[in-house]
Amino acid sequence: MKVPKYYRQKVRILELIEGERPGTMLPTERELADRFDTSRTTVRQALAELVAEGRLDRVQGRGTFVAEPKIVHVRQLTSFSEDLAGLPTDSVVLDLRVEPANPEVAARLGVDAGEPVYRLERVRRAGSEPLAHETAYVPGSLPDLEREFTRRGSLYETLRDAYGQRVVGADDEVETALASPAEAEILGTEVGLPLLVIRRTAWNRDGTVMEWTRSVFRGDRFRFHARIGEVPARV
Amino acid sequence: MKVPKYYRQKVRILELIEGERPGTMLPTERELADRFDTSRTTVRQALAELVAEGRLDRVQGRGTFVAEPKIVHVRQLTSFSEDLAGLPTDSVVLDLRVEPANPEVAARLGVDAGEPVYRLERVRRAGSEPLAHETAYVPGSLPDLEREFTRRGSLYETLRDAYGQRVVGADDEVETALASPAEAEILGTEVGLPLLVIRRTAWNRDGTVMEWTRSVFRGDRFRFHARIGEVPARV
DNA sequence: GGCTAAGATTGGCATAGACCAATCAGGTTC
DNA sequence: GAACCTGATTGGTCTATGCCAATCTTAGCC
Numbered sequence A, B: 001m002k003v004p005k006y007y008r009q010k011v012r013i014l015e016l017i018e019g020e021r022p023g024t025m026l027p028t029e030r031e032l033a034d035r036f037d038t039s040r041t042t043v044r045q046a047l048a049e050l051v052a053e054g055r056l057d058r059v060q061g062r063g064t065f066v067a068e069p070k071i072v073h074v075r076q077l078t079s080f081s082e083d084l085a086g087l088p089t090d091s092v093v094l095d096l097r098v099e100p101a102n103p104e105v106a107a108r109l110g111v112d113a114g115e116p117v118y119r120l121e122r123v124r125r126a127g128s129e130p131l132a133h134e135t136a137y138v139p140g141s142l143p144d145l146e147r148e149f150t151r152r153g154s155l156y157e158t159l160r161d162a163y164g165q166r167v168v169g170a171d172d173e174v175e176t177a178l179a180s181p182a183e184a185e186i187l188g189t190e191v192g193l194p195l196l197v198i199r200r201t202a203w204n205r206d207g208t209v210m211e212w213t214r215s216v217f218r219g220d221r222f223r224f225h226a227r228i229g230e231v232p233a234r235v
Numbered sequence C: 001g002g003c004t005a006a007g008a009t010t011g012g013c014a015t016a017g018a019c020c021a022a023t024c025a026g027g028t029t030c
Numbered sequence D: 001g002a003a004c005c006t007g008a009t010t011g012g013t014c015t016a017t018g019c020c021a022a023t024c025t026t027a028g029c030c
Helices: A005-017 A029-035 A040-052 A103-109 A145-152 A155-163 A181-187 B005-017 B029-035 B040-052 B103-109 B145-152 B155-163 B181-187
Strands: A056-059 A063-066 A072-074 A089-100 A116-126 A129-138 A169-178 A194-203 A209-218 A222-229 B056-059 B063-066 B072-074 B089-100 B116-126 B129-138 B169-178 B194-203 B209-218 B222-229
Touching: A005 A040, A029 A040, A040 A056, A089 A145, A103 A129, A103 A209, A129 A155, A129 A181, A145 A155, A155 A209, A169 B194, A181 A209, A194 B169, A209 A222, A222 B222, B005 B040, B029 B040, B040 B056, B089 B145, B103 B129, B103 B209, B129 B155, B129 B181, B145 B155, B155 B209, B181 B209, B209 B222
Parallel strands: A072 A222, B072 B222
Antiparallel strands: A056 A063, A089 A116, A116 A129, A129 A209, A169 A194, A169 B222, A194 A209, A222 B169, B056 B063, B089 B116, B116 B129, B129 B209, B169 B194, B194 B209
């Protein structure tokens, strides 16, 4: 099995930070290159993967540091509630408006292209750091949505309490992607880092699609939980 | 918003392959660098991300080609059946043996460290390409497991039919990771490409943990489905 | 004491180039 | 005709280097 040279440096760096507390500073890139007798380019490739895995943080002008472990568990996949396990959460609305459905949105929502739909764009935060960028599309007529939603904060709660629409099922599609410059900016991460993209279609009792949402999560900071079937008797 | 130069080349390459059929060959890296008036290094960085996203395939000595779209949908997250949607599937057993539980496995299975557990290592294939590498740990005493399992092929089916143990619930943890040389070799992919790692804990009616499995999927080829709640009335 | 300017340090980005390894096409040899 | 060799082509890996941008430290000044 061929092991690239940068990968061996990666292993050595892992040994170096083994047991170190988050926030501990690593030697500079130039020093690591010197110490490992290789080029700075190769060292940077090793560091880049460790950053992508959430093991290190790099800050221009300051240095490279041991990162906090991935601790945030999201149970987005498992329930219809919109909150996270444990951490205090808030969500910042970037945009809420009505617009004509583009072909993809129309297909997902089961309406005609061009039909007006609500578009809600948010940034979810856990603690103080950005967690996800979400864009939700909702069909139908929801008078005063902005006011009702602002009052409650939760989309599902608003749909249920203000409009009598209850989500009873959903289909999630999960895949990996890489951060574009726009996504990197919103999520406070770097271009090219791995993301988790989740597309959710949710329906009510009639089988009518109530919502289609595309969520983008930082892959280096978060981990997802999905519980299916019966809850264990103990625990 | 800062857009790195390689990212602009990435967009240009996407335009270049827009509408091209899978298998179409791109210009060589040296030619792209020349045409875009940049260095081969920068072009390669753009190509690397497109490969990681599953848009391109690169083969040393042959060239760079438009990849098949991510078509394989896996519904691992949604059910206890072990098969995939659509494609013919098989699984190759790499190893099946009894070994003492290491601390992590013991904690997940709820047994003491050092206790003997079954360890089943497989490669799942969809069509002819490797899909996932799975290592399952099963506690308890399952006499003749190898024979029973070989006869049926499915672990859940074997546990149910041969040992009267039925899985009624599971907890999945999903996160991104990067391919190690060993994983890249098994999955037929490249070192450093994004993967999806799913760790499943499954229990029976008593709440006893029956299985703990770590699965590693290629992020560039596959997409996951999870259905929760009620199935829609129509569709 | 507090502000500012200058310099050093650190990571970020892009380049040019050398050499290796796999592949393929064409010619040669048997 | 089949097998083999050879050279050209293509992607794979690594190096060395230059300059930019953010940050921190220090010295100087008021």
